[in-house]
Structures are given as C-alpha cells and as structure tokens.
Amino acid sequence: MTAATPNLDRADARNAAREARKRKLQAFLFVVPLLVFIIFAFVAPITTMLYRSIHNPTVANLVPETLAALAEWSGDDMPDDAVLIQFAADMKRMANDRTSGKLADEINRALPGMSSVVKSTARALRRVDDAEIASNGATLLKDANDRWADPATWRALKAAGKPYTDSYYLTSVDLERDADRSIVQRDTQIYVKLYTKTLRMALIITLLTVLLGYPLAFYMAHASDKMANFLMVFVLLPFWTSLLVRTTAWIALLQTNGVVNSTLMALGIADEPLEMLYTQFSTVIAMTHILLPFMVLPLYSVMRGIDQSYMRAALSMGSKPLGAWYKIYLPMSLPGLSAGALLVFIISVGYYITPALVGGTDGQMISNIIAFHMQTSNNWELAAALGSLLLVIILLLYWLFDRFVGASNIKLG
Amino acid sequence: MMKDLNIDTFLKFDDVKKSYDQKNLVVKGFNMDVQEGEFITLLGPSGSGKTTVLMMLAGFESVTSGDIAIAGKSINRTAPYRRNIGMVFQNYALFPHMTVAENLAYPLAVRKMPKDKIKAQVAEYLNLVELSAFGDRRPGQLSGGQRQRVALARAMIFEPTLILMDEPLGALDKNLREQMQYEITRLHKQMGFTVIYVTHDQAEALSMSSRIAVFNDGVVQQCAPPAELYERPANAFVADFIGENNFVPGRVESIDGATAKIVTDGGTIVAQATADLTVGGACRVSVRPEKLFFPPSTHAHDNALTVRFETRIYVGDFIRYYFKLPDGTDIIVKILNDLSAPEFTDGAEAQLLWLASDCIAFQAG
Structure with a gap:
C-alpha cells in the first residue's frame, strides 16, 4: 500500500467544490417557491407598511x-x-x-x-x-x-x-408637534391606553389558557393512548369549526337574553340580566376559548416526551408530589409552556375578529383601531404606524422573553 | 438501621397480587423474604411481572392484595416519597436541567439538610463513583456509563433502606455493562445496602446476585443463589431459561431415592430425580452443553448416548458441536478450544458421556 497524500490535489478540490455547489443549488431550488411566496406575500407588504407609516407624499x-x-x-x-x-x-x-x-x-x-x-x-x-x-x-x-x-x-x-414625517408615530403614542415643532402630549389620549389595554388583555388570556391548558395537557400526556387521542379530538375540535361560528356562539351564550343570563336568573343567582356581551369580559372569555388549542398542543407534545421516571425518581428521593412537580416537571415542561404562552400572547395581541364581534367599545383592541383607520377614516399612514408600533412591541417582548427565558427554550414538538 | 437483622426478615412480600384490568393477575401471589444486605435479582422474560413487583415496592403501583412489609411494618399505604427507597431507572432519569452535583444534592435538599453538609456529602459520593471532576457537568454531557454511575450515586446518597434497580444496565453496550456490573457489585460490598434488581439478562443476574428469583407468568419459579439455580433448577422452565440446556426426552423406568433410570431412544441413562417424577411417566432429562464430553476421556462417566454429528461452530474460546439424537432432538456440546477438541465428518456417529449428577429428570408436560 502506498501512503495516501493527506490533502486533496487540485483536481480533487475542484471536483469537491463542484459537488458542494451542486448540492447548495439543489437545496436552494427546493425553497425557491416558498421564498418567492414569502417575498410577495409577507416581506413586500410589511416593507410597504413600514414605509407608508413615515412617507406621505400626497401634499408634496x-x-x-x-x-x-x-x-x-x-x-x-x-x-x-x-x-x-x-x-x-x-x-x-x-x-x-x-x-x-x-x-x-x-x-x-x-x-x-x-x-x-x-x-x-x-x-x-x-x-x-x-x-x-x-x-x-x-x-x-x-x-x-x-x-x-x-x-x-x-x-x-x-x-x-413634508413627504417624510414622524407625525404618525407621534400620533400613535398620543404625541404631536405644536406650533414651534416641539413634541407635546395630544389633547385626546387614545392609543397608549389602547396598547396597554391590548397587552393586558393578551396577558390575561395567556394566563387563563395556561391555567386551563396545563392540567389538561398533563393529564393527556399521562393518559393511555386511547384516552389521549379521544381528548385530542376535543382539543382540535375548535380548529374544525369556523372561527366566526364559534364567536357567534359566544354571542348567543352571553347576550342579555342569552343562555348564561337565563340560567343565572332561573337559578335565582342574578335578579336581572348581567351585561356580559360587548365588554372586555366577553372578549377575554371568547378568545381564551379560541386560543386554548395553541396552548395545549405544544404543552402536550413536550409533556409526552417527558418520561414518567423523572417524577418517580424525584418521589423516590423523598420529594413531595407538588415539590417534585415544581422542581423537576415544570422546568422540563417549560419549553412547551413558553411556546404555548408566546403563541397565545402574540396571536391575541393582534387579534381582530373576536373583539370586533363580541368586544363592543370596551373590548376593542389595537387591531380594531388599525382596521378602523384603514376602512373608515382612510388614514392608512396612521394605520401603518400603529401596526408597525405593534410589530415593534411584539419584537421587544420576544427579545425580553429571549433574555429571561431563552428562545432555545421553545419547543413546539 | 444497622440492627442485627440476620435472623429477622428485612423485607417481606406476603402473597402479593396485582391486577391492572380487574380481570387478569399480572403478579399471582408473590412471596419472598429478603435479609438486610442481600442482593436480590428478579429475573424473567418481559411481561413476567418482575417490574410490576418493583413498582409496587417503590409505591408507584398499588398492591391489589397481599402485603409488603419493611422491617415488620406494612408499607402498602405509605406514599412513595415516605418509603425512603432509592431507585435507579433504566433511562437513569437524571434531571437534565440540573448539574450532576445538583442531581446528587436533590434528595438531600428535599430533606432540608444544611448546605455545607450537602456539599460534603455530594463530594463524598462523587468520589465514591469516581466522578469528582464531573460535578459541574450536565447529564447530557456525560457518557452512558458516567450517567449510570451518577444515577447510582443519587440513589445511594440519602442512605435509603433499600435500593431498587430497574434494568439499570439495559441501555449500555456489552463492555460497559460488564464494567458496571463490577462497579455495582463493588459498591454493594462496600456500602452494604440491600438491593432489589430487575433484569432480563441472566448473565448479569448470575454474576451479581446473592439470590435470584426467576419469574414466569406472574409466578416465581425458583428463588435461589446463582449456583444452585444453575446447577439445581427446580423445574424445566428454570433449567431452560437459565443458561443453555439440552433436553433428552425419555420415560422413567425406575426411581431409586434421589436418582432415576430413564429409557431414551439412545439408551438408558441415570439422572437426578425431581420430586414430582413418577415411574412410567414421560420425562425430559436436562444436561448442560458444557457437562458433555467425548471419549476417549480420563473422566469418569455414568451416562453415554450415541448421536449423529450435524455441524460444528467455531466461537473462539470454545467450540459448539451440534448433534442429533435418533428421534431428531438437537443436542449441543460446548468444548473448550484446546487440543482435545475433536473433528467429525458429516453424519458421523459419536458418543457423548456425562455424569449422572450433572443431569436432572423433569416431569414432561
């Protein structure tokens, strides 16, 4: 046997490089359709929106x-x-x-x-x-x-x-420029309040889905396959019915003469119908219901991967069930919890249909105002600025999440 | 804890039964007395109920009927976290989000031990399993054998009354497995704890245990020290399950105390008789492949059978010969690979010799 040269000679190197190029090209060709689609359907509209929020050449x-x-x-x-x-x-x-x-x-x-x-x-x-x-x-x-x-x-x-202006952004945080161009508070404070309300409602919805979804996912993950599949059908059921139908069902339930009120009155718990529809309450309830699957699914898939021997090990070492759950199971299920919470929170921050239908004035969220500016007041620039600001807030929250929980702690399955 | 328990039973299973579906029993009346410091192995094919027994002992499965007692006190109704039983799992169950040292500290922290004492004890046990340099690593950064040793240390560190091991070496490769068997035996000798060990690997069971309980179909077939189990199997299942065995079919001609005369197609042989043997009944005579030898031999022998040579397999340190009895039964012979290992031509006739004390006649059926 002759000693093999450790390095590639020039022809070998050329061949290797050609192969690598070919592989890269093939890989690229696979994603081209998606790339084109994303550029047209996602990148372009968002760029236009961002541009529009600072660029208004009409008067110019x-x-x-x-x-x-x-x-x-x-x-x-x-x-x-x-x-x-x-x-x-x-x-x-x-x-x-x-x-x-x-x-x-x-x-x-x-x-x-x-x-x-x-x-x-x-x-x-x-x-x-x-x-x-x-x-x-x-x-x-x-x-x-x-x-x-x-x-x-x-x-x-x-x-x-001026074709380029920051006035829409100022407006979306309730500021304006006065006569001598310095930034002052606007007389009417709308948007900051609306953003805080939106974030608060999204947070409440996320917490509610955690409270409802975590025990369910835990039970499903430890139930027999048959039981888990049976329950999974109920978790997925909302996905098979139209969003509009589900939201309308909540109207039927919550309205003044609706199912809930008549039951309460029949039982003598309430003397007169409670105002439940067209409030923040109805928005939160309906959205919790609609977004629950987004919490349960990642939680369930992560929990399925946690072998029961971990909890058993903790118990055998003398830890009480609740302590073992907190110290062992919770950290191990955190990736699913983070993914679910992030999904639910981000979806609910930008949710439109449900607050529009059951929210009334009290339950409106920021997306409803954005829609209002696009459809009714025809102020697309302000709508774009409000939308961009929402995007920035979500990115900021994601960044904070990454800092404190770590984005690598997200697992969808 | 170190009372003189030589005469007292430390752990007692009294007619323990378990059913999962309210119809069939998975464990059908399990009885066993364990002395302190013993290394007991529950051995059996999968589905034989051995893991269920372990889970009932640990408290993760309820006992359908019967009683499990430690030091005379029933633990049937004791919560798992109050049983003070250490456990090693097949997948190790090391907490992935904690370091090795934190894993070891967990049972101590749960017991509210002061921090400095925890630190000292963790260091001591890390040293015991020769992993002192690995305290800051995460389990994910360790090799299989290292994880296994951490799991062992974690099960021992809170000085439990009993350590349960559920196929702890099942995930390791052969070399590592042998190394870990040695390691577990060493720790068991050094620390003197009581072990209940579950495995389906008989070599593992034979090399480590003080006593082995062979499970089949929810019933203990035999519970005895390894040598007795191998040399004196109580029934055909144990004879077949533990090690390799040849079974020569025959009919009992006469029983003379502990021995019986058996008529087979290849001739009459003398074998140890089991209690349930009846004169004239069908039986199977078991004889281990390594107990058979060929003439000419200086060994004394009681039995001789004429067989036909089939094939010969070269294994390395020994050679396996395959023969057939006149009625077609396979007979395997294991001979050390030395100068005495003979060669046969295809279909040649050969004589097999062995001692009456090396074979046992079991009731057939």
Whole structure:
C-alpha cells in the first residue's frame, strides 16, 4: 500500500467544490417557491407598511411649487405674498382637477377645521381669471377665508407638505408637534391606553389558557393512548369549526337574553340580566376559548416526551408530589409552556375578529383601531404606524422573553 | 438501621397480587423474604411481572392484595416519597436541567439538610463513583456509563433502606455493562445496602446476585443463589431459561431415592430425580452443553448416548458441536478450544458421556 497524500490535489478540490455547489443549488431550488411566496406575500407588504407609516407624499405631489416657495420661509410671520399667489394658483388648478378634497383631508389632519376652509377657498377661486390670481392672489386668498392670514395655517401646510414625517408615530403614542415643532402630549389620549389595554388583555388570556391548558395537557400526556387521542379530538375540535361560528356562539351564550343570563336568573343567582356581551369580559372569555388549542398542543407534545421516571425518581428521593412537580416537571415542561404562552400572547395581541364581534367599545383592541383607520377614516399612514408600533412591541417582548427565558427554550414538538 | 437483622426478615412480600384490568393477575401471589444486605435479582422474560413487583415496592403501583412489609411494618399505604427507597431507572432519569452535583444534592435538599453538609456529602459520593471532576457537568454531557454511575450515586446518597434497580444496565453496550456490573457489585460490598434488581439478562443476574428469583407468568419459579439455580433448577422452565440446556426426552423406568433410570431412544441413562417424577411417566432429562464430553476421556462417566454429528461452530474460546439424537432432538456440546477438541465428518456417529449428577429428570408436560 502506498501512503495516501493527506490533502486533496487540485483536481480533487475542484471536483469537491463542484459537488458542494451542486448540492447548495439543489437545496436552494427546493425553497425557491416558498421564498418567492414569502417575498410577495409577507416581506413586500410589511416593507410597504413600514414605509407608508413615515412617507406621505400626497401634499408634496399636490402643491409642489407652493412648498418650494415655502421652503425659504422662517415660519414666524406670514409668508411672502408670492407664496400666497402661488398657492392661490395651485388652489385654482386643484379646484378644476377636483383634487382639492385630498388636500383638505391632509391639512385637516395637521390642523383640525381646515377641511371646510380649503374646500370653500377652492370653490371661491375656481372661476377666477389666471391674470387676476397672478396679480392679486394673496388678497383673494385672504378674502376667501381669514385663516389664510394666520401663520399657523401656513405652518400646517408646510408640515403636511413634508413627504417624510414622524407625525404618525407621534400620533400613535398620543404625541404631536405644536406650533414651534416641539413634541407635546395630544389633547385626546387614545392609543397608549389602547396598547396597554391590548397587552393586558393578551396577558390575561395567556394566563387563563395556561391555567386551563396545563392540567389538561398533563393529564393527556399521562393518559393511555386511547384516552389521549379521544381528548385530542376535543382539543382540535375548535380548529374544525369556523372561527366566526364559534364567536357567534359566544354571542348567543352571553347576550342579555342569552343562555348564561337565563340560567343565572332561573337559578335565582342574578335578579336581572348581567351585561356580559360587548365588554372586555366577553372578549377575554371568547378568545381564551379560541386560543386554548395553541396552548395545549405544544404543552402536550413536550409533556409526552417527558418520561414518567423523572417524577418517580424525584418521589423516590423523598420529594413531595407538588415539590417534585415544581422542581423537576415544570422546568422540563417549560419549553412547551413558553411556546404555548408566546403563541397565545402574540396571536391575541393582534387579534381582530373576536373583539370586533363580541368586544363592543370596551373590548376593542389595537387591531380594531388599525382596521378602523384603514376602512373608515382612510388614514392608512396612521394605520401603518400603529401596526408597525405593534410589530415593534411584539419584537421587544420576544427579545425580553429571549433574555429571561431563552428562545432555545421553545419547543413546539 | 444497622440492627442485627440476620435472623429477622428485612423485607417481606406476603402473597402479593396485582391486577391492572380487574380481570387478569399480572403478579399471582408473590412471596419472598429478603435479609438486610442481600442482593436480590428478579429475573424473567418481559411481561413476567418482575417490574410490576418493583413498582409496587417503590409505591408507584398499588398492591391489589397481599402485603409488603419493611422491617415488620406494612408499607402498602405509605406514599412513595415516605418509603425512603432509592431507585435507579433504566433511562437513569437524571434531571437534565440540573448539574450532576445538583442531581446528587436533590434528595438531600428535599430533606432540608444544611448546605455545607450537602456539599460534603455530594463530594463524598462523587468520589465514591469516581466522578469528582464531573460535578459541574450536565447529564447530557456525560457518557452512558458516567450517567449510570451518577444515577447510582443519587440513589445511594440519602442512605435509603433499600435500593431498587430497574434494568439499570439495559441501555449500555456489552463492555460497559460488564464494567458496571463490577462497579455495582463493588459498591454493594462496600456500602452494604440491600438491593432489589430487575433484569432480563441472566448473565448479569448470575454474576451479581446473592439470590435470584426467576419469574414466569406472574409466578416465581425458583428463588435461589446463582449456583444452585444453575446447577439445581427446580423445574424445566428454570433449567431452560437459565443458561443453555439440552433436553433428552425419555420415560422413567425406575426411581431409586434421589436418582432415576430413564429409557431414551439412545439408551438408558441415570439422572437426578425431581420430586414430582413418577415411574412410567414421560420425562425430559436436562444436561448442560458444557457437562458433555467425548471419549476417549480420563473422566469418569455414568451416562453415554450415541448421536449423529450435524455441524460444528467455531466461537473462539470454545467450540459448539451440534448433534442429533435418533428421534431428531438437537443436542449441543460446548468444548473448550484446546487440543482435545475433536473433528467429525458429516453424519458421523459419536458418543457423548456425562455424569449422572450433572443431569436432572423433569416431569414432561
């Protein structure tokens, strides 16, 4: 036997590299469809949303010349008449293009009450001669509405004209910029309260699913296969019925003349029907029910993997059952508990349908407000900012979880 | 604890029965007296009820009827955590989220022992199983044999009255198993604790135990020291289950005290008689493969059978010969691989010789 050379010669190395490349390419081809899907269905929308929350070019596109003229303006006194004339010309153009309504909406958000001002001014300037505007636009504008003589109006226009803005994020934490651009509290405090309420409700729901799910999963994990499969059907049953049907069932149960109230009254426990539907209570109850499987499944699969000899060993060493559970079983089932809690918490923070149907005003969560801004108030930028902030909060909580529990402690099966 | 219990029974099983399904008994009246310091092995095929007995003793299964008593006190109704019985599991059951030292400290911490005493005792037992350098490791970072030793130390560290071992070496490979058998025997001698050991590996049982209880079908077939079990099996099951055995079918011609004359197809032989043997009844004569030898031999012999050579298997330290009796029964002979090991041609006739004291006649059926 001749001694083998320890290293590859050049041809060998080339062959090995080619093989490795081929394997990598094959592996990549397997995931291409999913990758394309994820980019289109997940990465792109989220990027757009994040971008949209800071980028609003509507005003900048509507009155670019006015904004260019305003660029030099200090913001303390009234801007030059030239600016006003330019704006009057823009207003006339927009009145004829029927785009003045868009401008009205945008400025109104920066300075409430401006919607009607812009609209009426647009109407007033629509039929005015171009030459007349060029010579006398400033006066015409101030005549149409005296708020055009107020520097605050122009500051609002200038602010709304910036294509990139942090104002939506400020709004989503109940802050705004005042006249001299410093950050102050808004008069109406909505969103911070809503975020805290959402997180609190999600926490309560998570705790309830733990309380209900942990003993069930424990029992299932130690029951015979037949019993465990039987119970598993009941755990999975909610997945086989429509979410809408389940939520509607809760309406039937909880409403004023519903099953629960009539039972309570028939038993003489309550004298008059309790207000249960359209409250935080109903949202929490219905969501606990809907999200319970997400707690039970990871718990069960982790617990199934814990041999009963661990508990027996602890008992044989003199530990009482509860102590053995706390010191031995709980740490060993923690990966399932973490996974379940994280799943339930994150899903419930962003839940929409159930609070929308059974929550009333009291049980609304942040996602309902996001939906409101997208569908009713048409403020997509604010919706995007609220959504992004929610994403940030969830990432932050995940980071905290990773710090204290460790992400490696999550096990789904 | 170290009372003179030589005459007193330390652990007593009194007609213990167990049924899981309220229909069939898994353990059918188990009786045994264990002296302190004994190493008792429950040996049997899987499903024979030996693990159930262990679980009842540990308190993880209830006793359907009968009584288990330690030092004269029934423990039937004692909770497992009050029994003070150490246990070693087949999968070791070391707590994966604790270090080796924390694992050992667990039973002591549960007993609210002061911290410095715990530390000293953990160090002592780590030293005992020769793992002093491994206290800070997690069980996952240890090899199978090391885990086994930690499990042993953990079962001993709180000085239990009794240590139960449920197939503790089942997960180890052959070499490690032999090493651990030695280790367990050493610790047993050194510490003097009482062991109830469950296994289905007879070599393990024979080499370690003071007494072995052979289980089959929920009943103890024989409970005796290893040598007696091997040399004097009480019935055909034990003779067949423990070690290898040849069974020569025959008919009892006469019984003369402890010996019987048996007529077989290959000739008449003399064998030890079991109590239930009847004259004229069918019987099976068991003789171990290593007790058979070939002529010419300087050994004395009582019995000789003519057999036909089938094949010869070279095993290494010994050679296995396969023969057939005229009626087709297989006979195996084990001969040490030395110069006396003969060669046969295919189908050749051969004589097998052995002593009457090396064979036992059991009632057939």
